[in-house]
């Protein structure tokens with residue numbers, strides 16, 4: 001009995017693990033400033049809220065104005081006690097204009113995801 005039960009249990013465990021992994025990626029849930037939103041100046045930091053914990057040491061963010069100026073950013077950090085939140089400190093406050101943020105993050109399960117969004121400062 002045990003001889004047949006053991007492989008069965010292992011197979012069930014393996015398939016449930018695979019199913020969990022397939023859905024466990026760090027996707028951007030929302031951001032502040034919000035995706036596509038308009039906010040009032042000045043903007044000194046951007047917060048990215050992911051669906052899974054993010055390893056900031058293996059993640060990158062690029063911020064640029066619509067005119068093409070690269071906005072310097074500080075080292076990415078997680079919010080205190082919240083690994084799903086990434087704080088992007090900006091080298092200078094963002095004045096009125098349009099900006100895009102491109103991100104590439106590595107989640108705690110080592111999967112890499114990326115995306116881009118735009119927001120406006122009025």
Ligand SMILES: [Cu+2]
Pocket residue numbers: 021023024025026107109111
């Ligand atoms: Cu994943």
